[in-house]
Amino acid sequence: MGTALLDRRDLDFLLFDWLGIEALFARPHYAEHSRDTVAAVLDLSERLAADAFLPALRASDRSEPALTADGVALAPEVTAAVRDYIDAGLLAGPFGQDVGGLQLPQLLHYASIGQFMAASLAVAAYPMLTIANARLLAAFGNAAQVEAFALPQIRGQALGTMCLSEPQAGSSLADIRTLALPDGEDALGARHRLHGNKMWISAGDHDITGDIVHLVLARTPGADGKPLPGIKGISLFVVPKHLPDGQANDIAVAGLNHKMGYRGTSNCLLNFGEGRHAPDGAGGAIGWRIGEPGEGLAQMFHMMNEARTGVGLGAAAAGCRGHLLSVEYARGRVQGRTAEGGTTRPAAIIEHADVKHMLLAQKAYAEGALALVLYAARLLDDQLSGDAGTAADAGRLLDLLTPVVKAWPSEYGLAANDLAIQIHGGYGYTRDYDVEQLYRDNRLNPIHEGTTGIQGLDLLGRKVLRDGGAGVAQLRARVEATVAASVADARLAPLARQLEATWQRLGAVVAELASAPAPQALEQATSFLRAFGHAVVGWLWLDMARLCAGDTAFHRGKRAAARWFFAHELPRAALWLDLAATRDDLIASTTQDCFHC
Amino acid sequence: MGTALLDRRDLDFLLFDWLGIEALFARPHYAEHSRDTVAAVLDLSERLAADAFLPALRASDRSEPALTADGVALAPEVTAAVRDYIDAGLLAGPFGQDVGGLQLPQLLHYASIGQFMAASLAVAAYPMLTIANARLLAAFGNAAQVEAFALPQIRGQALGTMCLSEPQAGSSLADIRTLALPDGEDALGARHRLHGNKMWISAGDHDITGDIVHLVLARTPGADGKPLPGIKGISLFVVPKHLPDGQANDIAVAGLNHKMGYRGTSNCLLNFGEGRHAPDGAGGAIGWRIGEPGEGLAQMFHMMNEARTGVGLGAAAAGCRGHLLSVEYARGRVQGRTAEGGTTRPAAIIEHADVKHMLLAQKAYAEGALALVLYAARLLDDQLSGDAGTAADAGRLLDLLTPVVKAWPSEYGLAANDLAIQIHGGYGYTRDYDVEQLYRDNRLNPIHEGTTGIQGLDLLGRKVLRDGGAGVAQLRARVEATVAASVADARLAPLARQLEATWQRLGAVVAELASAPAPQALEQATSFLRAFGHAVVGWLWLDMARLCAGDTAFHRGKRAAARWFFAHELPRAALWLDLAATRDDLIASTTQDCFHC
Incomplete structure (x- = not known):
């Protein structure tokens, strides 16, 4: 009871009947996969999400990440769940074979990780961020950076973050102040020393993997030594928790945020270059610029757009699980009566008109949101594997739809979770029912990533x-x-x-x-x-x-x-x-x- | 900072300019009061709500009511806050002088308790329920019951509850099963022994007062000894925690519900007559029927309608406080830029169009909800103090409006609190900001009391x-x-x-x-x-x-x-x-x- 995640019939309908995933296997890029791949990946995901992620749902809420002398410690159930995901090889799923990936269709990858999100948004955030981080590196990093920082993530030896916001700069990224001072060149590229504070860093520290790969937006100095102003002054840096020689980089967890929900994802204030962990006398956290100077924000939007799609998927998935829980509850809860013939009989609440309206609303919101995100994933596949015209069309549409793919599921997946509480009545307002937590977890989605x-x-x-x-x-x-x-x-x-x-x-x-x-x-x-x-x-x-x-x-x-x-x-x-x-x-x-x- | 409750200018506008409270003082029923009474009561309420209730807000959330060997223990801040309310004599405010009350206009009483609700919904629930309970007793109880059970509540020696729901009967009160067996007559009326389980009992046990007065819906047996069926089989009973001789009645706290919010109000599963605390060998919790048999549900709606108005007021008040906190935050938080002349300058977010929309929405929702509830309170005053025609008109309108007075503020006060989180961005999602708790507290309101x-x-x-x-x-x-x-x-x-x-x-x-x-x-x-x-x-x-x-x-x-x-x-x-x-x-x-x- 209460273990239903995403409705498999619905996923099969969306992937096969509606979005025609099989057409992709005719293209060279996906020629190694087939209908069987889809079944195998969805079976595995369904099982692992139910067996490892769902048991971590409440644990992730009740035992919040804690700051210890060794860094941030997570609830053991959370660490174990992410490790199971890694061990199943799923991090490699959406990557190309050139970087050791399985080259699965993006549509299949999103359907797969959606089941983990349905089980626990907070736990699924770790792989979601890691995949998006490694993908940015694969797109914009040099060969040495890909080798040093993307491959370990694809293999699950390190997890990734995105470090954009600062205490004074949330929605307004043009106002970031973190400074990156040039420090020569080495095998990994243009080396810099970073100084500044990054706020709201999800998965900013944890004890799942020994290493963490931070992608950090920072400003570089101009010829006069002053920070370059505006968006063109911002570049992107890869800053690992540990340097290639194994020493700790100068990154300190200055604090953890205590959230309404989504608690299993550690959310950190990170201080870069404050010297507490300085590996040498020079000061500053060491990082390497990705690509050209001044391209930071544009590059970061590669990851941001993927994170926005991920937020939409998570919001949809939580909405879907709340719907399934609501259907199950409404079938079993007898309350009031319904007319039948000339008399009345006790009725399960699923028979009452108002509850039917709420269930239809949930279904329209949650399954509509899921359809929207998977439609976007299918466009991504067209972009990656279609001919030039198809790819260009898909890219333009994706660009247009991304804000909707992020915002609509965030608003209406949440609305579906709100209805889940309402359908459960007083019970839904207690922490004995998952719908209470689903609502709190999902409330973050209309806020973060824009x-x-x-x-x-x-x-x-x-x-x-x-x-x-x-x-x-x-x-x-x-x-x-x-x-x-x-x-x-x-x-x-x-x-x-x-x-x-x-x-x-x-x-x-x-x-x-x-x-x-x-x-x-x-x-x-x-x-x-x-x-x-x-x-x-x-x-x-x-x-x-x-x-x-x-x-x-x-x-x-x-x-x-x-x-x-x-x-x-x-x-x-x-x-x-x-x-x-x-x-x-x-x-x-x-x-x-x-x-x- | 962050201590604004209800906007006093708004209350003055609503009471004096819009609802014409001074016209009431021309009526004999309210002749002892004046504009000065209004100022004194609002001043006192504002001060006490800020000094005693607001400091209990977070404590009530973080230290939940706990079940001990001696019953339910509350956070000390909660107990202290309610005692301050009692000591200020505010429980007597809305009652007639015939029962030792101050005979304040209901409009003034609602404006007063609204400030306490704005500070903490969960703490204000104790006086709100007590007043509604004593009012039902004053309306339907016999003289001895009023003396024994209403007056102690008006004096603050006991607090009150309403015991309607059972695990299998929430929205469907016609299906309650608690049984009341006749046990003769005594000075307090028709004595009964009650057996059954009552669920979701707010303030069902606590350590604020030694005694608690429960109003309990239960079914009586017919001539054949079987419980009378349907609504006409239900009567209302007053069942004190302690019997007149001081012995404990047979009422056991079988469990506490752990809620999303509103945590400071203990929420109990109460077992009546299960024998663990039986004061004598006969078994059953001892209670006295109020009024005639079969009138239980109709009488209970006297208290329920007041509780519904109270829910609407609380939802509006929490919405109003969230709005004031949002205005304060939006004024202080600088983010992004605004155009001015031919250039741009950093702007507080209150200057951005989207934030203005959200603040206007909050204001329309929260102040609109407050106006609705106070309009209903003014109708109550017309019912109590107007001539026959005025009173009858007001009664009919109040009857029509009560479901709206309960539901609209519950939906839109909550929507205002949701916007408060959104305006605060990531900060509003953390437990460092009261808007996070306001949302969780207010989420109960569209559920309880219908x-x-x-x-x-x-x-x-x-x-x-x-x-x-x-x-x-x-x-x-x-x-x-x-x-x-x-x-x-x-x-x-x-x-x-x-x-x-x-x-x-x-x-x-x-x-x-x-x-x-x-x-x-x-x-x-x-x-x-x-x-x-x-x-x-x-x-x-x-x-x-x-x-x-x-x-x-x-x-x-x-x-x-x-x-x-x-x-x-x-x-x-x-x-x-x-x-x-x-x-x-x-x-x-x-x-x-x-x-x-």
Whole structure:
């Protein structure tokens, strides 16, 4: 009881029926894999997530990471779970054979790690970050850096982090102050000594592996010795916990954050170069620049985009597990009565209309979020393995969709977990039921790796308006294809027409915004993000429902969730689009003093 | 820093300018009070809430109630805070002089206890429950019961509980099984011996007072010795922790629930009559029936309705405190830049559009929720002190509004607290900031004393449809008066027209639903509740904005929040009304097997 993770029927539907994973195996890049690979990886993941990660869920919450004289100690269940993941060889899954990877389709990798996230977001964060870190190194590092820092992560000898935020610079990365002073060249490249404080570093220290590979954004000095200003002053450095000769680098854990949830992931304030652990007299944590100076932020976004997709997947996965737990609870909990014939009988709450609405909402949110993230993973595969045109198309779409892939699951996976508590009633508010923790764990997702507000600015400002709506037009062609394929089915035709109207309005609003003065166009960026997210997820639901024409329970469930989403949620897109198109003085006239002071 | 509770300017505005508390002092019932009483009570409450309750906030969370050999032990800060409340004489505030009370206006009492709730929901639950318990006894108990059980609570010698739920009967009170066996008559009335288990009993045991007064719903046996079935088989009993002779009654704390938040309120599984503490050989916890047999549920709703209003107030108060903390944080946190002239400068986040939206949303939610609850308190005063017609009108409106007064603040006070975390970013997700706990504490409110779903059924099934919409029509007359008084102000006229259109559609949907077959009409009861809640709160915002025509920051802030609510939230009412009027087969055709099994 309570051990269901992701619904395997749903994963098989998404991978095989909807996203056509088998088409990938016809491409040279994935030619070594087959339907059997998918089954084997999903079987392994399902089993290991249930056997190793799920038992660590509560332990990770109740025994928080602790700062000891030897560094950060995790609950033994957490350490053991990540080691099991490493031992199963799963870290190598998504990497190319050139770096010792299994070259699995990204779609399969995301479906696999999604099961671990469903079991414990906090534990799954360690492999998720490590894979993204090693991938950045593989993309931008020199051969020596790949050998020294990426391969050990792919093999599971070291785990990785991303060190961006500082106490004074969270959403505003242009304001980071950590300084990297040049210290000559060696076999690993341009050597630097780093000084500064990095905040909110997930997996910043732990006792899972002896070594940790930090990717650190820092500013370099200009010709006048002063830190170079702005974004172009920022470079990226690889800074290992231990130097190649085995000595400890000058990185100190200055403190741990105590969070509402997601507690199993240690979250550190790291001091670089404060001298407590200085390996020599010179001072500063030693690191090597990756790629060219001034490219730090652009390179870091390679990892950040992957982390954002990972956040979306985790939020979706936690939402899905909460849904399965809710279904199980609602089936077993008898409360109140239902009418039958001329009389009444005691009823499981799954029979009550309000509970059905909540379960349909959860299903629409959580399975919709999962579909969105896996759609993005499939685009990643097109980017990696498709012909030039396919790859370019996929890259543009992925670029447009990434803020939605991060934000929509974060908001609605969380909403699904909120409903899980509500369906469980008072029991769901107690720490005896996992839904209580799922909610707390998932609450981080709309915050980290860029808040929902930041995703809105990224979507509207960078992804939609900068190219004059060209990316949106490309996406809309795919929406039109789904609409065209759905109108013939009498059950889906009303949904298809509703979706078409939503996208017409969205197109019109994009055109309006493109001609508006920039600062005011962005005032309602979050409303635009919400509208766009609903328009995209509505499209995906119709596209899935199109393939669920049968009378099986699974098909009827998918169609019911799609109907629920179109009736209850999609109409909100029009309200948000009205807001996005609003030109008034409400924000400008709401001065600080309007709020209590 | 961080000690702001409710904004006193807002309370003064609500009590004096908007709800006309001074008009009450012209009535005989409240003739002993004046504007000075209001100032004295609010001053005292503000000070005591800040000095005693706020310091108990985190202690109540970190040192949970513990079960010891002597019963439940609370964190010392919690016990001390409630004792301070008692010592200040505040328990007597809302009671009539006939039972030793101060006969304060209910409006003033709610404004007073609201400040304690803003400081700590969990600590304020003890006085809130005690007042509601004693009020039920004063309304329905015989003279000896009032003397023995109500007066000690009004004096603070005992605290009170309400014992309704059982492990198998939460939302469905008709299914309770606790049995009360007649045991003769004595000076306190019809004596019974109770056997059964009561679940989720807030303040069910503690070490604040030596005695505790439980109000317990239980079933009595019929002539055949078997428990009487259905609601008419349920009576209400007063069951003290200690009997009049000082002996312990047969009530055992079988366990404590460990909650997500609201932890300072002990939450007990109480076993009545299991014999471990039996005061004599006969067995059973001794209690006395209140009023007539079979009236239990109706009487309990006297306390339940007050508890529901209390829940709404607490949810609003926590939302308000979260808003004030957010304003303070957003003013101080510098992040990113803002354009000024042709250049940019570092900006406090309160200057960013997305943060302004979140602050306006919080203000609209939290201050709107507070206004709603205090409007209900003012109706209570009309019921208690108005002439016959005024009292009857107020009673009908209060009856209609109670589910909204409970559910709307619970949903949107919580939403305001969720935004408080978001505004604080990563910091708000840590336990170093009170907003993290405010969210966890407030998450209980949409569950206890009747979930949001239950409030929807109560509103639509009992309050709206049973009288064919007469109550709604009476409320609508008040809405029309606000609309008529607002259209002349050019700034408010668009809002007035929007409100008018919303209520027209609401009236039409009520008429449609009144003619629909009953079970299907209730399928969308929650959507109806949401629409109705927004229509009511929109009305109150317009009614408040009408009185804020000036150019002060306070007035501009109120108008901005009203505008935000009408732009971002009120349009949703039309969507929910569409859903409420929907007749389709989605719910009927969504059978259990549509969900994972």
